[in-house]
Amino acid sequence: MILRTSAILLLAAALPLAQQAAPADVSPRDRAYDHMLDINVRDGLVYYNAVKASRGTLASYIESLDVSPVAFARLPREGQMALLINAYNAIALHTAASAYPISGRVGDFPAKSIRQLPGAFDRKHGVAGRTVSLDELERWLIDDYDDPRVIFALGRGAVGSGRLKSEAYTAVRLEAQLADATREFAMRAFRMDQAAGTVVVSPLYSWREKDLAAAYADKADPAFKDRSAIERAILALTLEHLFPSEQA
Incomplete structure (x- = not known):
């Protein structure tokens, strides 16, 4: 009897989580995707087996993002950016889940990452009336919206890149979501060994050196003017999040 009562209590406690509605600012189109992220992504780590079992739903969501150019143009700037970010992340997630588990290592890219899949970033997808690869979609976002x-x-x-959030990006919360993604990356992608006097940073800084240096180098403290552009960018992004003892 005690076991049965405990099971009922556990089931009752779980029901609100299972029935929890998506945030009000999540569009009807994004709700299934938002729910998938909520239950299958934690701290940037993905339960790929579960996503793989639901990749048909994910594929349908990706297809829904190929809205007409007219419909896309009607969206506010934040809505356009949210759609493109969600498209990139959903396509990358579907690509990785479909090939999971990923084995082997080619070149300098991280082992077991999507970069190990031939053509993963060159394959074309329909997004907002265009036919683009993942690399082209990233350039579209960076070049057209001027928000690094x-x-x-x-x-x-891939380890070292931005983390997949446990939620869809939305027009209403885009500013807060981008600020959070930047802060989280700056803290996670910077490791200091004070005893050795060395600093280890994410490879993303080298992958996107030109863009990040152009965006952040001039925001560094003038005391670092003799450093390289990418070093100044890293310092500008990171120092404000360190403790005073770590900044010394």
């Missing part, structure tokens, strides 16, 4: 924080919002399926 999108670099940290893209889940590339």
Whole structure:
């Protein structure tokens, strides 16, 4: 009897979570995707087996993002950016899940990452009336919207890149979501060994050196003017999040 009562209590406690509605600012089109992320992504780590079993739903969502150019143009700037970020992340997630488990290592890219899949970033997809690859979609975001924080919002399926969030990006919360993605990356992608006097940073800084240096180098403290552009960019992104003892 005690076991049965405990089971009922556990089931009752779980029901609100299972029935929890998506946030009000999540569009009807994004709700299934938002729910998938909510239950299958934690701290940037993906339960790929579960996503793989639901990749048909994910594929349907990706197809829904190929809206007409007219419909896309009607969206506010934040809505356009959210759609493109969600498209990138959903395509990358579907690509990785479909090939999971990923084995082997080619070149300098991280082992078991999506970069190990031939053509993963060159394959074309329909997004907002265009036919683009993942690399072209990233350039579209960076070049057309002039907000380098999108670099940290893209889940590339590789250690060292931006983390996939447990939620869809939305027009209403885009500013807060991009700020959070940038802050999280800056803290996670910077490791200091004070005893050795060395600093280890994410490879994303070298992958996107030109864009990040152009966006952040001039924001560094003038005391670092003799450093390279990418070093100044890293310092500008990171120092404000360190403790005073770590900044010394």
